[in-house]
Amino acid sequence: MNNIPKYWEVAKKHLSNKDKVMKLLIKKYSSPSETILTTRKDIFYSLCNSIIGQQISVAAANSVFFKFKKKCKNKISAKNVSKLKFSQLKSCGLSKQKVKGIQSLAKQTLDRTFNPKLISKMSDEEAILYLSELRQIGRWSAEMILLFTYNRPNIWPTQDIGLLRAISKNYKKEYLPPEKFLRLLNKRFSPYCSVATWYLWRSIDPEPIQY
Numbered sequence: 001m002n003n004i005p006k007y008w009e010v011a012k013k014h015l016s017n018k019d020k021v022m023k024l025l026i027k028k029y030s031s032p033s034e035t036i037l038t039t040r041k042d043i044f045y046s047l048c049n050s051i052i053g054q055q056i057s058v059a060a061a062n063s064v065f066f067k068f069k070k071k072c073k074n075k076i077s078a079k080n081v082s083k084l085k086f087s088q089l090k091s092c093g094l095s096k097q098k099v100k101g102i103q104s105l106a107k108q109t110l111d112r113t114f115n116p117k118l119i120s121k122m123s124d125e126e127a128i129l130y131l132s133e134l135r136q137i138g139r140w141s142a143e144m145i146l147l148f149t150y151n152r153p154n155i156w157p158t159q160d161i162g163l164l165r166a167i168s169k170n171y172k173k174e175y176l177p178p179e180k181f182l183r184l185l186n187k188r189f190s191p192y193c194s195v196a197t198w199y200l201w202r203s204i205d206p207e208p209i210q211y
Contacts, residue, residue, distance in 0.1 A: 004036040005151045011192035015199075018188050021170050025199040037198050039151050043116045044109055045076045046149045047134065050141045051101045052094065060093075067092040078109035101136030108134070124152055147194050156186045156193035166200035 012030065016023040040046060052068060053061035071088055072080040081089075081102060089099040108114035114134060119127045124146060131142035143157040157163055167185065168175040189196040 004038065005153065007153050007192065008036060008195060011153065011195040014192055015189060015196055019185075019196075022189070022196055022199060025170070025203055029199060029202045034202075037148070037151065037194070039149055041149065042076075043119075043145065043149050044078055044105070046145055047105055047137065047141075048076055048081070048102055050144060051098050051105070051136045054098070054136070054141070064093040068094070078106040081106040082110060098136060101134075104135040119150065124154065127152075147197070152194060154191045154193045155197065156182075156189070157197065158182050158186075160197075162201050162204065163197055166204045170200065170203055 012026050016026055048068070049065060052065050056064070068089070069076055071084055071092060086099055086103070089102060090096070094102070105114070109116075119130065122130060127146055127150075128139060128142040131137055131145055132139055137145075140157060140159045143155050143159075146152040147155040147157070164176055167173060167177045167182070171177070171181070171185075173181060185196070186193060
């Protein structure tokens with residue numbers, strides 16, 4: 001894990017000046033002991049983690065991921081995954097579709113039809129579309145990759161249930177919050193929607209979100 005993003009302190013001031021609710025959340029969850037947004041800077045690892053965690057509980061995902069990591073001899077890489085048979089991956093507790101997704105990711109990484117180095121030159125939307133071309137990776141997963149792996153500062157993942165719940169709770173809105181209100185917050189929080197998202201998540205989760 002690396003240090004917090006360089007923009008974090010500037011973002012906190014910006015958000016505090018723009019929004020009263022955000023000001024309170026930042027004050028509440030900005031103690032020195034708080035774990036702020038960090039990154040592994042390992043996109044293959046993060047994409048595998050994303051595929052494994054889809055549509056199952058955190059506990060179940062952690063169990064499957066532990067077995068998957070063990071099969072990879074504790075080094076999750078495209079090369080190590082490519083050596084594993086379908087049955088070996090499935091025995092970790094993965095569905096057929098998830099196995100196919102991980103195998104496809106390993107193949108595309110090795111033959112460079114998927115090139116993560118291109119992402120740094122893309123806009124957020126271009127990067128989301130590029131990542132979404134991967135098997136088993138949709139818009140939400142792509143946004144999580146940009147937020148947690150690349151630490152992009154202005155990701156606003158409005159498909160995320162946790163974010164929507166947090167907005168409803170903190171802004172006293174119905175669930176689901178109206179689209180118009182989501183757009184208003186997006187405009188208000190830009191260019192630091194990622195930081196706002198982190199604090200909103202933190203307000204409903206006893207542990208800081210990591211990915």
